[in-house]
Each structure stands twice: as structure tokens, then as C-alpha cells.
Amino acid sequence: MESWTQRIFLTLSGGSLLALLSLPALAADDNKPLIEPDVRPQHVDEALIDTENFELGAFAGVLNIEDFGSSFVWGGRLGYNLSESFFMEANIGFAEGGETSFETLAGNVQLLSDDDREYTYYNVNFGYRVLPGEAFIGESYAFNTNFYLVAGAGSTDFAGDNRFTWNVGMGYQILLTDSLALNFSAREHMYQIDVLGEDKTAFNTELSTGLSVFF
Template sequence: MPVTEALIDTENFEIGAFVGVLNIEDFESSLLYGGKLTYHLSESFFFEAGVGFAEGGETSFEKLAGNVEVLTDSERDYSYYNINLGYNVLPGEAFLTENYAFNTNFYLIAGAGATDFAGDTRFTLNAGAGYQVLLTDSVAVQIGVRQHYYRIDVLGAEKTSMNTEVSTGLSVFF
């Protein structure tokens, strides 16, 4: 019996939603959700515009000191938006059984944008990697890990904050 592969639809755009966990340095880990719009330049390169939302928790100081608030509730709202360039490093196939094969991509991605947190908007760089499985010619699932880097001075001295994102999502090619 011949194996039929899922092929990327002839369209170059992809829209998707994701959910995951974001570790906001000094402010706990929290639920992350967002969306992305991707344009595939070729089989290897793609541009991605993304937006994500989370909420910062309490610092260790706030937990130990009791009734102390470093940030107000509205300042704990965390959002980011970015523009990224991605590269499919290892395109391949995943075999579920001998009759089912799915096209896959292991990709690297990096870019720049902004993060709104603690009452301020900060220039942000991000970089990461992901794995995408095309379930059909127009539907894909992916899992990814990214680091978001920006300068912050909420707890005194200015420092570079590194926030780790782990997420999974579903996208549609059109």
C-alpha cells in the first residue's frame, strides 16, 4: 500500500494559536497564550509575527515580607509582540505506522519586538527552536521553546531579564 504524505498547502501563509508556560524572571511562571501569523518565503525560511499574553506572579520578597506589593495588579499584566525570522534546519518525516507518514520541521527562530510589563514597554530580543508536524496539507501542530531577553529595573538595579517560554500550538495554512 503506498504511503501518502501530508504536503504543505500551496499557500504561503499560516495562522495559529498557542498555549504554554512563561517563566517571568523574579515573578514566577504563569499560563501563556497567544497567536502568530507566518509567511513562508521558501521551504527553508519564514517570517513570523507573534503576540503573547501572561500574568506575573509574586516575587520571593513579596511572599516573605507579607503584605508588600512590588507591582500593582495591572502592572503584572505581561504581553509581548515580535517579528522573527525562522529557518527549517531539519525538514523530515515522522512515521506513525508503516502506512502513515507526516512531514515535519525542526526549526530555529530569532527576532525582536517589545514586552509590556511592570508599567513599561521594553525592547526585546528572542531566540528559540521548535518542532512542527503537518497533520494534513493545511493543518500543523508544533511545540517550541524560546528565550525572551530585555532590560528591567523593577527590583532595584537594572539587569537583563531572561524569560523562558515553552508552548504548543495549532496552525492552519491558507
Template sequence: MATRLFSIFLGCGALLGALSAAPALAQSNDTLASPDVVSDSDINHNNIEFGAFVGQVSIEDFSSGAVYGLTLSYHITENLYLEAQGGVAEAGETSFEVLSGGAPLLTEDERDYQYYDLAVGYNLNGEIFFTDGTTFNTDFYVQIGGGSTDFAGDNRFTLSLGTGYRVLLTDRIALRLDVRDRIFSTELTGEQKDTHNLQYTLAASVFF
């Protein structure tokens, strides 16, 4: 598991370097091909995005519950960005606890589910047309990252995989739909296994 994750992060680092170089090369070629001067007012300098989200998380072997948290992103280029995210939720009961009516598997404090991670993301830019005169810029994006999950009285290294859709209502305000799968190893049910913890959220964010 550790070797596989290390290989993934090495691949992300290589991808980060390649994608960072590509836009610069493309811009250089465009500059040579076109003498047009772009005014400063046409350039969006807002590359920091701060957001808040709320949604639902399904913690494997436990019931689903509400999740909420914050995101902070730095957009390196139009397509490439880094994002930090932190969230909290509370795990419900396992099916065994519900059916048996016996002693709970976890205490109330151990049911607290908290996480943070740092991810590399890539945007695919587009547009959405509501009417003939109303058009919004959009992004479909994918992410891969890693972090930590505090659950059941222990901190666990977590691999984060995600995708989402962003609609930019203005130059500064956006709405986002996100799907994340946070994967960490646990022995709570008596055997060592990797758990998949799916999260669906709606977020509002602001660029500055």
C-alpha cells in the same frame, strides 16, 4: 546592548538574502538535471500559517503563569519564513513579596505581561513514522527576532530566541511545540539587568 542587537539584525538580513537565493539556484540546477514535469497538484501553494498557542511562561524574578496568544507566519521558501507572534500572561509574586508579606512590588495592572515580536525562522525538514503506513512530515526550526514587551508599566525592547518542532498532520493542519526565550532589560529588583523569560507552548496552526 543596542550595538550588539543591531549587529544581530544586520546578520539576520544577510542570512535572509543568502537563504532566499539558495533555493532558487538549487531548483534551477534540478530543472536542468531532470526533464520530469511536476503536476500542479503536487505543489503545495499554502505559504501562510495562522496558529493559536497556550503554555507556560517563567518571568524572571516572578512566578510562572499561563500564557496564550496567536502567530502569523509567511513561508518564503520551504525552509525560510517570517513569523509575527503576540501573547499575554500575568506575572505572579516575587519571592521577596511572598516571604516578607509586605507591600506588593507591582499593582495588579502592572502584572499584566503582553508582548509582540517579528522573527526570522529556518526549517530543517524531516519525517516521523508512527506505523508502517502512517508517516507525517515534520520541521525542526530555529528563530531569532525582536519586538516589544509591555510589563510593569513600561514597554521594553525584547530580543526573542526560539526553537521548536512542527508535525504536519495534513497539508493544511499542524501541531507545534515551541520554546522561546525573551530577553529584555529591567530595573525592577533595584539593579539594571537583562532578564530571561522562558516560554513553553503547544500550538495548532492552519496553512492557507
């Protein structure tokens, strides 16, 4: 009788012990999600502007020379990044003034010689990137961008004189890679001129696009 009773007690005790040992495993199984997500981290390589980098570029576009029509303009740019937000740039541009409306109506009257119609400007500007952002092409490509403002001063050789010139403008830059950028720019060049007999401030609007490399 005692051996039978002991056998029942040992059986019940062993079952209780196994049940207690299996509780943590069941609790752990309850915390596992029914579906294991297959997530693999992807490396993203962003094109960024490095601080204290130089930028060398070329541009082309249209320059409206007040009283002398619109002209093709082209030139070069050298920039220096002071920080992620601030930069300086030096620009040189070339264009050619056309005939004024007075010259067109008068026939053989020429206010300027061909050499005096050559238009060359130089300036140094200070710039500020106000709206960094991103541009998307489809679902596969994203590029960092910058909307910026610039202002500065320089000189313009036109109509037989060298004229002190202010300029202000804005631009939009798309970073294609860490070393290559696409630029769209709008500038206003302002100087005093009296070729038509009246001293006035000329406003010359420039729209251009170009490429630049960082080094």
C-alpha cells in the same frame, strides 16, 4: 527408390526447420521468471508546505517570568513562507506575573499593582527550517516534519513599562495535512528591567504547543 529417398529428406528437413523456429520461443521462455510478482503501484499523498502560503495559529504553554514565577501563556501567530526553508512570523502572547520572593517574605508589600503584572509581548521573527524529516505512528502513518530555528525582536509590556525585547528559539512542526500542522516551541525572551532596584537583563523562558492552519 527416389520417391522414398525424397520422402526421408523432406521429413528431416521439416523437422530441422521446426526445431529452428522453436529456438526463439525456448529462449524467451528461459528469460521468464518462475514466479510472476503481483506488484501494484500505490499512490502516496504527502502533506507538504506550499511556497508563499500564510499560516495562522494559536498556542498555549508556560512562561517563566524571571523573579515573578511561572505563568500560563497563550497567544496567536501569523506566519508567511518565503520558501521551503525560510519563513517570517509575527507573534502576540499574554501572561501574568506572580509575586516575587521578596513580596512573599515581606507580607503586605506589593512591588507591582495587579494591572502592572499583566504581561503582553509582540515580536516579529525570521525562521529557518534546518532539519526536514518524517515522524511515524505505527506502520500505517507517516507525517512530514520540520525542525526550525527562529530569532527576532519586539516589545514587552510589563511592570508599568514597554521594554524592547530580543527573542531566540527553536521549534518542531508536524504536518498533519496540507493545511493543518502541530507545533512545539521553546523561546527565550530577553529585556532590561530594574523593578527590584538593579538594572539587569531578564531571561524569560517559554515552552508552548499549538495548532496552525495554512491558507
